[in-house]
Amino acid sequence: MRAVASLAVFLVLAAVAGAGWFLSLPPRIGHPAPAAISDEERRATLAAMRPKRERPMIAVIGINDATEVTDYLMPYGILKRAGVANVVALATGPGPVRLYPALAVEPDMTTAAFDTAHPAGADYVVVPAMSRDDDPAAIAWIRAQAAKGAFIVGVCAGAKVVASAGLLEGGRGTTHWYYRRAVERIEPTLAWVPDRRFVVDARVATTTGITASAPMMLTLVEAIAGREKAAEVAARLGVSIWDARHGSAAFTLSRPFATTALANRFAVWRHETLVLPVSDGVDEVSLALVADAWSRSWRTRVVTVAPGRVTTRGGLRLHPDVAEASGEALPAAGNEPPLRLLDATLAAISARLGPETAAFVADQLEYPADM
Structure with a gap:
C-alpha cells in the first residue's frame, strides 16, 4: 500500500x-489505436530474449514486507500456465510475501535457498514493484543474477529496483507512467522510449504499468517456445495482441x-x-x-x-x-x-x-x- x-x-x-x-x-x-509493431522490431525482441537452454529457469523475486500483487502473481501465473520453463517465486527472507494493495502468499523459497539449489543462477529474473526501491538484499541478489548472465525483466515500477541495481545505466527503457520521473532520478542516463508497452535492451527488459506483465510474459513464452505456444496461452488469458504497441500519451x-x-x-x-x-x-x-x-x-x-x-x-x-x-x-x-x-x-x-x-x-x- x-x-x-x-x-x-x-x-x-x-x-x-x-x-x-x-x-x-x-x-x-481517449485511447486511440496504437501503431502496430514492425516485424523487424518484433523479431529483434524475440532474438534478444531467446533462452540459452531448452527449459530455462525463471525466478520471480519479491521482498517480504511489500511487493505489488499483480507484478508478482501475474508473471508467475502466466509462466506456470505455459509450462515451458521451471518457475519459482522467491522472497528475500523467510515467511510470507505481503503483497500490496492486497493478499499475502508463501513463496517457493528464499533467494538464499535458490542460490544453494541453483548456483549457476536463473536464466530470467522478474522484478516487480516493491515498497523499497533500494532493498539491500534484493539489489544484491539481482546484481548477482545479472552477473551470472540472467536476463532481467523489470515489470511496472520494478524498473526503479532495476535502476537502483545499476542495470539501466546508459540503456533504453520504460516504466509505469506515474513513476517515469522517479526512474529518471535514479538513473538519469536512461533513454525513455514512448509508445512501447515493454522495451528490451540487451539483457534487460522494462515494462509500462501493471497489466503490461501480460504481453511481456507472452513475449517471453514466444521467445522460449514459439508463436503457436504463445498464442495458445494468450487465448486462455483473453489476450489477442501481445506485441509492444502502446499509446503512452493516454496515461x-x-x-x-x-x-x-x-x-x-x-x-x-x-x-x-x-x-x-x-x-x-x-x-x-x-x-x-x-x-x-x-x-x-x-x-x-x-x-x-x-x-x-x-x-x-x-x-x-x-x-x-x-x-x-x-x-x-x-x-x-x-x-x-x-x-x-x-x-x-x-x-x-x-x-x-x-x-x-x-x-x-x-x-x-x-x-x-x-x-
Whole structure:
C-alpha cells in the first residue's frame, strides 16, 4: 500500500497548494489505436530474449514486507500456465510475501535457498514493484543474477529496483507512467522510449504499468517456445495482441484522475470492505487482477476469506486475511480468461462506484481500455 499512499500524499499536498494546480492538469484523453509493431522490431525482441537452454529457469523475486500483487502473481501465473520453463517465486527472507494493495502468499523459497539449489543462477529474473526501491538484499541478489548472465525483466515500477541495481545505466527503457520521473532520478542516463508497452535492451527488459506483465510474459513464452505456444496461452488469458504497441500519451496525471483520487480518498463515509472468497486451485492471475482493481478504487478494501491456507493453481500457498467474514462478497475468480475478468471487474466498479472511478483504476493499472 505504500506506493498508493505516496500517490495520495502527493495529491493532497498538491491540492493544498491551490486550485491553480488542478487547472494546470490536462483533461483525460481517449485511447486511440496504437501503431502496430514492425516485424523487424518484433523479431529483434524475440532474438534478444531467446533462452540459452531448452527449459530455462525463471525466478520471480519479491521482498517480504511489500511487493505489488499483480507484478508478482501475474508473471508467475502466466509462466506456470505455459509450462515451458521451471518457475519459482522467491522472497528475500523467510515467511510470507505481503503483497500490496492486497493478499499475502508463501513463496517457493528464499533467494538464499535458490542460490544453494541453483548456483549457476536463473536464466530470467522478474522484478516487480516493491515498497523499497533500494532493498539491500534484493539489489544484491539481482546484481548477482545479472552477473551470472540472467536476463532481467523489470515489470511496472520494478524498473526503479532495476535502476537502483545499476542495470539501466546508459540503456533504453520504460516504466509505469506515474513513476517515469522517479526512474529518471535514479538513473538519469536512461533513454525513455514512448509508445512501447515493454522495451528490451540487451539483457534487460522494462515494462509500462501493471497489466503490461501480460504481453511481456507472452513475449517471453514466444521467445522460449514459439508463436503457436504463445498464442495458445494468450487465448486462455483473453489476450489477442501481445506485441509492444502502446499509446503512452493516454496515461498521465489528468484533472479527472486527480479529482477522483481526492474525492474517493476523503469520502470516508463511502468507504467499504468487500469480501473475496478464495479456494484451492484459484488462478493467480485472476485473483491478482480482481483484488488489485477493487483495492485501487480508493473507496474499497478487499479482504480474502477461506477457512485455512489455500493452494493456488500454480502451487503457491495463499494466506487468506480471515477465516470468515461478514459483508458483501465479490464473485470468486472462476474459469473466465483473466483479462476478460478484468474487463468485467472494471465494469462492476463502474456500476458500483461510477465510471470516473473505473477509469481511475484503469489508469493506475495502465490498462488500455476506454471507460
